[in-house]
Amino acid sequence: MTSLSTNVELQGLAEEKSLKSKLRRSQRKQKFKAICLVAPLFLFVLGVFVTPICIMLFKSVDNPEVHKNWPETTAILSDWQGTELPPASFYLALSRDLRNSSENKTLSAAAKRINFERSGMRSVITRTARNLNKTPLESAEKEADKLLESHKRWGELATWQAIKRSSSPYTSLYLLNAIDLTLDNDGSIAKVSEDQAIYLNIFGRTLWISLVVTLSCLVIGYPLAYLLATAKASLANMLMIGVLLPFWTSLLVRTSAWVVLLQKNGLINDMLISMKLIDEPLVLLFNRPGVYLALIHLLLPFMILSLYSVMKSISPAYMRAAISLGARPSLAFVKVYMPQTLPGVAAGGLLCFILSIGYYITPALIGSPQDQMISYFIAYYTNQVINWGMAAALGVVLLVCCALLFAIYNRLANKHDLKMG
Secondary structure (H helix, E strand, O other), X not given: OHHHHHHHHHHHHHHHHHHHHHHHHHHHHHHHHHHHHHHHHHHHHHHHHHHHHHHHHHHOOEOHHHHXXXXXXXXXXXXXXXXXXXXXXXXXXXXXXXHHHHHOOOHHHHHHHHHHHOOOHHHHHHHHHHHHOOOOOOOHHHHHHHHHHHOHHHHOHHHHHHHHHHOOOEOOHHHHHHOOEEEOOOOOEEEOOOOOOOHXXXXXXXXXXXXXXHHHHHHHHHHHHHHHHHOOHHHHHHHHHHHHHHHHOOHHHHHHHHHHHHOOOOHHHHHHHHOOOOOOOOOOOOOHHHHHHHHHHHHHHHHHHHHHHHHOOOOOHHHHHHHHOOOOHHHHHHHHXXXXXXXXXXXXXXXXXXXXXXXXXXXXXXXXXXXXXXXXXXXXXXXXXXXXHHHHHHXXXXXXXXXXXXXXXXXXXXXXOOOOX
């Protein structure tokens, strides 16, 4: 009897182990299926979002021009203190690097990089390399004399300090310049001269334009979204088509249309003159109001749709209950309805603000030089000057601004238990 009971218990334990094993296999299969479903999205985000941002962050501190093209000079300058002129052996190493980089067609990249540290060095390096190529390589003292005869700057301490700063594989030059700072000859951080301090002003202008556009979109979009959410289905559908219509038109076409409308002999000026509201055409193009007007038109649908998604989910019973309890309709709207729309206000505000920070085409076509936003200068360094380091540094500062704004919003949202959308 005891043996039979033991066999039954062992059989039960075996079945329990078998069931647990089947359950684990089933869970592993479910996890594998979930990973396979998520993998394409993860790879897509990694490829088109995370990787470009990481490359941009790296480009803002990458400094390969002198480090790779002038290896001998870089090696001997690594232990140099930079307090007095280097010995003749340094001139010999520099002479070798100048000859080799001239032969390898890499001289212009190194000269351009050093020119960022000390203005005028690009022509000095090019001319010196051209002169050195006419003579054979000789002793250190003779190579030093050749360099000093080629240009007096080779005998100045500031020139060697500039080469030493340029020879590091990583640099903070671009990031500091992006916030109007620079490195002195002794390595300390200092403000740039007033005629070169432009980027903080441009960042301030970009944030101000974005703030005005966002608030204007909120003021205009709130009643429109309310009308969309509360109107009859037939009217709401027509209004929704009007809101979505801009999305079916190219951004460049919409901006060009504003150029046509706002020009001196455009439709708006002609209409105002025909209505006898003005005697002479107004200047509506290539100024700040034109930029505001075009950006508000472009970003208004984002605000309306964000508000509409929240307003549509609010039950009319709340307003009816507040009014039935004695509240005036206006007071019930402010005290009961508006607080429930705050998630839509926050989502629309963030969306419009972050999108307007990065707009390039509209301010470039409609604004004056004093209305250009930071995206214009990023495009300038990328397409015209071909200075990827500076373009990446401006992009990093812009990214940090957006991250700070989102962090502030997230903190306020958590404090007031507010959820986006």
